[in-house]
Amino acid sequence: MALKVLLVRHAEHALAGRALAGRLPGVGLNERGREQAxxxxxxxxxSREPPTALYSSPQPRTRETAQALAARLGLPVELAPAFDEIDFGEWTGRSFEELRAQDADRWACWCxxxxxxxxxxxxPFAQVAERAHAGLEQLARRHPSQVVAVVSHxxxxKxxxxxxxxxxxxxxxRLEIGCASVSAVEMGLDASGAPWSRVLALNASGWP
Incomplete structure (x- = not known):
């Protein structure tokens, strides 16, 4: 038995590619983003294997993307804080250009x-990775042998x-994850009960 998780990046918003939206309130999709979703x-x-469950980060842009998917898939959306955006603290809402110019050393360390x-x-980003991985393991327990979509950041x-x-x-x-892209992983247990996983797709425009 194996779980397939479709990791969907939210669709486009006005700050995408220009600034760290982070957990800034009220960042929803722009018109292009709504069409992408x-x-x-x-x-x-x-697709051959459409999702049977749908989860979303709590941020407005992920929830709006997930609702567009839900409308077509006929699924409810469950919020999943494990896949929430990074809390960027004092960097929230600041442009990349500003960070490179005014906080160069810390920005270089971040990159x-x-x-x-x-x-x-x-x-801390290591903490972000840990909570997201824990969320993935929880999905594996809740949805064995299913296809699950998670709208995240x-x-x-990455x-x-x-x-x-x-x-x-x-x-x-070194990895590129575009707006409204799909990356997919598969997870399961081998004959001895040991966990395994593999990457099925990266930064794709859909799901086979």
Missing amino acids: RALGEALAA DQRSRATPPGGE ADVI ALIAMQLGLSLDALE
Whole structure:
């Protein structure tokens, strides 16, 4: 028996690619993002193995994306704080350009040494990876042999993919997770009861 988890990054919003939205209140999808979410819902519904359960980070942009998927899949959305966005503390809402110019050393550490980096006043990234991985293990217990979709955030998804591949968290900048993309992992137990996992898709536009 194996669980397949579709790790969906939320669709586009106004700050995407420009600033750290983090847990900034009121960050919902823009028009392009709403269209992306609708299109992804269609793609998932038409796939060979559509999701049978749907989870979302508590942030508005993930919930809005998940609701668009739910409308097409006919599934309820369950909030899952384990897959929440990083708490960026004092960096919340700041642009990448500003961080590179005004907080260069700490920003460089964040980009290159994620395994030990913590935003000022925020959440250590190693802790983000741990809570997300714990959430994945909980899904494996709740949904054996099912396909589950989780709407989350780019760096949270990167951390989960890196952990499945045995990569250091310092390698996250080598991975690309675009808005409304799907990355997929499969998890199960072998004949001896030992856990195994593998990556099925990365930064895809849909699900086979």
